[in-house]
Amino acid sequence: MVVTTRRETPASIVERERRKGQLSSVFIHLFLLIVAVIVIFPLLWVVGASLGPGGGLANTTPIPEDASFGNYVFLFTETGYGRWYLNSLYIATLNMVGGVALSAICGYVFARIRFRGRKFGMLSILILQMFPSFLTAIAVYMLFLNFGLLDSLTGVALVGIAAALPYNTWLMKGYTDNLPASLDEAAAIDGAGRITIFRKIMLPLMRPMLAFVAVMQFTMPWMDFILPRLLLQSPSKQTVALGLFDMITDQYSNDFTTFAAGAVFLALPITIVFVLMQRYLVAGAMAGAEKG
Amino acid sequence: MSTTKPPAPRASAPARAPGEPGNTRSSALPAPVPGIASALVWGAGQLLNRQLGKAAFFFAFYAAAIVWEMTTGNYYAGMEFTPRDNGGFFVKGLWGLITLGDTPRQMSLTGLNEGDNSIVLLANGIIALLTLCLLAIIAIWSVRDAVRYRAGLNAGAAPERSADYFRKTWENAFAYIALSPGLVLMVFMSVLPITFGVMVAFTDYNRDNLPPMNLVNWVGFDTFAQIFTVPSWAGTFFGVLVWTVVWAVLATFTTYCAGFLLAVLLANKKVRFPRVWRTIFLLPWAVPALVSALVFRAMFNGQFGPISQFLVDIGLTDERVYWFTDPTNPNLARAVVLLVNLWLGFPFFMALVGGVLTNIPDSYYEAARIDGAGPLQQLRYITIPIVQRTCTPLLVLAFVAAFNNFGLVYFLTEGGPDNVDYRFAGSTDLLVTWLFKLTLDNRLYNIGAVMSIIVFFIVGTISVWNLKRSRAIREL
Numbered sequence: 001m002v003v004t005t006r007r008e009t010p011a012s013i014v015e016r017e018r019r020k021g022q023l024s025s026v027f028i029h030l031f032l033l034i035v036a037v038i039v040i041f042p043l044l045w046v047v048g049a050s051l052g053p054g055g056g057l058a059n060t061t062p063i064p065e066d067a068s069f070g071n072y073v074f075l076f077t078e079t080g081y082g083r084w085y086l087n088s089l090y091i092a093t094l095n096m097v098g099g100v101a102l103s104a105i106c107g108y109v110f111a112r113i114r115f116r117g118r119k120f121g122m123l124s125i126l127i128l129q130m131f132p133s134f135l136t137a138i139a140v141y142m143l144f145l146n147f148g149l150l151d152s153l154t155g156v157a158l159v160g161i162a163a164a165l166p167y168n169t170w171l172m173k174g175y176t177d178n179l180p181a182s183l184d185e186a187a188a189i190d191g192a193g194r195i196t197i198f199r200k201i202m203l204p205l206m207r208p209m210l211a212f213v214a215v216m217q218f219t220m221p222w223m224d225f226i227l228p229r230l231l232l233q234s235p236s237k238q239t240v241a242l243g244l245f246d247m248i249t250d251q252y253s254n255d256f257t258t259f260a261a262g263a264v265f266l267a268l269p270i271t272i273v274f275v276l277m278q279r280y281l282v283a284g285a286m287a288g289a290e291k292g
Numbered sequence: 293m294s295t296t297k298p299p300a301p302r303a304s305a306p307a308r309a310p311g312e313p314g315n316t317r318s319s320a321l322p323a324p325v326p327g328i329a330s331a332l333v334w335g336a337g338q339l340l341n342r343q344l345g346k347a348a349f350f351f352a353f354y355a356a357a358i359v360w361e362m363t364t365g366n367y368y369a370g371m372e373f374t375p376r377d378n379g380g381f382f383v384k385g386l387w388g389l390i391t392l393g394d395t396p397r398q399m400s401l402t403g404l405n406e407g408d409n410s411i412v413l414l415a416n417g418i419i420a421l422l423t424l425c426l427l428a429i430i431a432i433w434s435v436r437d438a439v440r441y442r443a444g445l446n447a448g449a450a451p452e453r454s455a456d457y458f459r460k461t462w463e464n465a466f467a468y469i470a471l472s473p474g475l476v477l478m479v480f481m482s483v484l485p486i487t488f489g490v491m492v493a494f495t496d497y498n499r500d501n502l503p504p505m506n507l508v509n510w511v512g513f514d515t516f517a518q519i520f521t522v523p524s525w526a527g528t529f530f531g532v533l534v535w536t537v538v539w540a541v542l543a544t545f546t547t548y549c550a551g552f553l554l555a556v557l558l559a560n561k562k563v564r565f566p567r568v569w570r571t572i573f574l575l576p577w578a579v580p581a582l583v584s585a586l587v588f589r590a591m592f593n594g595q596f597g598p599i600s601q602f603l604v605d606i607g608l609t610d611e612r613v614y615w616f617t618d619p620t621n622p623n624l625a626r627a628v629v630l631l632v633n634l635w636l637g638f639p640f641f642m643a644l645v646g647g648v649l650t651n652i653p654d655s656y657y658e659a660a661r662i663d664g665a666g667p668l669q670q671l672r673y674i675t676i677p678i679v680q681r682t683c684t685p686l687l688v689l690a691f692v693a694a695f696n697n698f699g700l701v702y703f704l705t706e707g708g709p710d711n712v713d714y715r716f717a718g719s720t721d722l723l724v725t726w727l728f729k730l731t732l733d734n735r736l737y738n739i740g741a742v743m744s745i746i747v748f749f750i751v752g753t754i755s756v757w758n759l760k761r762s763r764a765i766r767e768l
Contacts, residue, residue: 139489162481274578
C-alpha cells in the first residue's frame with residue numbers, strides 16, 4: 001500500500017510524513033520537559049528555601065516572595081559552617097595532591113617497567129580495590145581508637161588516599177599503557193633518566209587522566225560521610241558533610257532554611273566543576289570500566 | 293665493600309677451571325651448604341662464598357632485627373623468661389597475637405592492676421607479623437643468592453664483586469623505590485586495617501567484652517555460626533541480603549533504562565537545543581549525592597515535607613503520608629528510595645550511552661533504512677547491541693556500587709522504617725548500612741567484622757567474574 005501511494009502522489013506522502021514527524025517531535029519535547037521539571041524542582045526548591053524567610057520546613061517555597069541572604073549570613077555567623085568548610089577544604093586538597101602524585105607514579109611504574117613482583121603487585125592492587133573502602137574505615141576506626149589517633153584531619157586524608165590508591169593506580173596504569181612507548185624509548189636513547197622521562201614526557205601526556213583523578217579525589221571528601229564520622233569527634237574538627245547531616249537530623253523542622261543555605265553553598269562549586277568537566281569525567285569512568 | 297677485593301683477583305684466574313688448587317676448599321662446597329648457613333644466620337652463606345660486602349649487608353638486617361627485639365624487651369641473664377614481661381617487639385607481639393593477653397585488669401591489695409589490652413596486643417601483633425614478613429623477603433633473598441652464586445661458581449662462572457652486584461641491583465631498583473611511598477601507605481592504611489578487621493571476626497570483641505576492662509578471646513568460627521544459626525540474626529541477615537540484592541538489581545536496571553531512553557531521545561535529530569537539555573539532565577549527577585539525598589529526605593518528610601502536603605492539598609490522600617517512617621508499609625519506603633536513586637543515577641548512564649551513540653557510524657542506519665528497517669528495528673538490531681557491548685562492564689560496576697550504596701540509604705531513611713523482626717536493622721537497610729550500625733551504634737565489632745568479610749566475598753566474586761571476561765587481566 002505504501003508502495004502504491006508513493007507511486008501515485010509523492011507530495012502527499014512527504015506532507016504526511018512531515019506531520020507525523022511534527023507530532024512525534026511535540027511528544028518528545030513534552031516528555032523532555034516533564035523530565036526537566038522533575039530534575040529541576042528539588043534543586044529549585046532547596047535554593048528557594050535557602051533564600052526564603054528563616055524557619056521551618058513547612059513553609060518553604062521554590063520561589064520565595066521576599067528573597068534575602070539572611071540564611072547565608074546566619075550560616076556563617078551562628079553555626080560552625082565556616083570552620084567545617086575549611087576542614088573539608090584541607091582534607092580535599094591533601095587528598096587530591098597526595099592521590100594524584102602517588103597514583104601517577106605507581107601507574108607509570110606498573111605500565112612501563114618490568115620488574116620482579118610486578119604481577120603480584122598488580123594482583124594485590126586488584127584485590128585491594130575490590131575491598132570496599134568503608135570496610136577499611138571501620139577497621140581503621142578500631143585501630144585509631146585503641147592507639148589514640150582519632151580526631152586528626154590529616155589522618156582522614158591519609159586513609160582516604162590509601163583507600164582510593166589501588167583504583168587510581170589501576171586507572172593511571174591503563175591510561176599509560178595506551179601511550180606510545182616509542183616516546184620514552186627515544187628519550188632513554190637520548191640519555192634521559194627514569195625520573196626525567198616521567199616528569200618531562202609521561203606526565204604531560206597523562207594530563208586527561210590526571211585531571212579525572214584530581215577532580216574525583218578533590219570532590220570525594222566533600223561528600224564522604226563514613227570516614228570522617230568515624231575518625232573525627234570534636235566539634236571543631238567536623239566536615240561539611242557531617243555538619244549538614246547533623247543539622248537536618250537534629251534540628252529538623254525549625255532550622256531547615258539554614259541547612260538549605262549550607263547545602264547550596266556546598267553544592268554550587270562542585271556542580272560547576274562537574275558540568276564544566278563532564279567530558280573528561282565520563283571518559284575517565286569509561287576507561288576505568290574497560291580496564292577493570 | 294672494599295674488603296671483597298682480596299679474593300676477587302685470586303679467583304678470577306682459575307674461574308674457567310673450577311676445582312683447581314688455590315680455590316679447592318671453597319669450590320668443593322655443594323651449593324646448598326651456603327644456603328643453609330644463610331638460613332641460620334643471614335649473610336653467613338655469603339661469607340662462605342667469600343663475598344664480604346654482601347655478607348655484611350644481609351647480616352646488618354639480621355643484627356638490626358635482633359637488637360630491636362633485645363632493646364624493646366627485657367632480656368636479663370639468669371632471669372625467668374616470659375613473653376608477656378620480657379618479650380620485645382617481635383616476641384611479645386607474636387605472643388599477644390596468639391594469646392590476646394592472659395592477665396585481666398583487677399583490683400589487688402596494691403591498687404588497680406593494669407591488665408592486658410587485647411586489642412592493642414592484637415594490633416601490635418599484626419604490625420610485628422607484617423614486619424617479619426618484610427624481613428622474610430630479605431632472608432629468602434639472602435638464601436637464594438647464596439645458593440645461586442655458589443652453584444654458579446661450581447658450574448664455572450666468574451666470581452662477582454659485591455659492589456658490582458649492588459650497583460646492578462640499584463639500577464633495577466627504580467621501580468621499587470618509586471613504588472615504596474605508595475606501598476608503605478597502603479600497607480599501614482589498607483592492608484593492616486583489613487588484616488585487623490578479618491582477625492576481629494574470629495574474636496569475641498563486642499560491647500559485652502570491651503578492653504581494657506575485659507580480655508578478648510579467640511573464638512574461631514563461633515561468630516559466623518551465630519549469624520547463621522541464631523534465628524533472629526539469621527532472619528535479619530537473609531532479610532537484609534535479599535533486599536540488598538533486589539535493590540542493587542532494580543537500581544542498576546532502572547537507572548540504565550532511563551539513561552538509555554533519554555540518550556536515544558536526545559540523539560534524535562528532531563530535538564531542538566539538545567545541549568541545553570543535556571546539561572539540565574546532567575544536574576543530578578553533578579550535584580553532590582549527599583546534598584540531593586538530604587534534600588529528598590526533607591521533601592519526603594512525613595510531618596512537614598512539601599510532597600505529603602501537596603498530596604493532601606490536591607485531595608489525593610486524606611492524611612499525610614509517612615514515607616520513610618511507617619512500619620506498616622516498608623515497600624513504600626523501598627519504592628521511594630528506588631525512585632530517588634533513579635533521579636540520582638540516570639544522568640551518568642545518559643552521558644555514557646550518549647557518548648557511545650555519537651560513535652556509531654551513520655552508515656549503519658542508512659544501510660538498515662535501505663533494507664527497509666523501521667526506527668524500532670534500527671533500535672533493536674543496531675543501537676541496543678552496540679551500546680550493550682560497551683556498557684556491560686560498567687553495569688556490573690554499577691551493580692557493585694549499588695550493592696554498597698551506603699550514602700543514599702543512610703542519608704535518606706537511615707534504614708527506616710523500623711522492622712520489629714530485625715536486629716538493629718530497618719526495612720530499607722542494606723548490608724553496608726546494617727554493618728555500620730552494628731559497629732558504630734551498637735559496638736558489636738565481631739559481628740560487624742563477619743559481615744564485612746561476607747560483603748567482601750560477594751563483591752569480590754562479582755568483580756572477579758567481571759574481570760575475567762575483560763581483557764584487562766590478560767594484559768596484566
